[in-house]
Amino acid sequence: MRIRIRKRGNGAWARIPASVMAAAGLRIGQMVEVCAVDGRVLVEPLRTPAYRLDDLLAEMTPETFPDAVDFGPVVGREVW
Numbered sequence: 031m032r033i034r035i036r037k038r039g040n041g042a043w044a045r046i047p048a049s050v051m052a053a054a055g056l057r058i059g060q061m062v063e064v065c066a067v068d069g070r071v072l073v074e075p076l077r078t079p080a081y082r083l084d085d086l087l088a089e090m091t092p093e094t095f096p097d098a099v100d101f102g103p104v105v106g107r108e109v110w
Contacts, residue, residue, distance in 0.1 A: 054075065060075060061075075061076045062074060062076060
């Protein structure tokens with residue numbers, strides 16, 4: 031598929047067809063990494079890591095526990 035690079039301000043843009051977006055797993059508004067590799071432009075989707083609570087808790091040690099915070103005296107019917 032051939033497309034034309036267009037000027038936009040001091041930069042350039044290329045329209046990515048919907049079929050290419052779908053094949054690459056891209057969506058509108060998604061952050062991507064753009065770089066040049068061996069004279070080619072590479073556009074890679076940035077994936078947010080999937081965190082699991084069990085894995086995060088397994089990494090905790092007493093040294094990583096947060097300090098206690100004093101929020102002041104009880105002002106309502108909170109149960110402490």
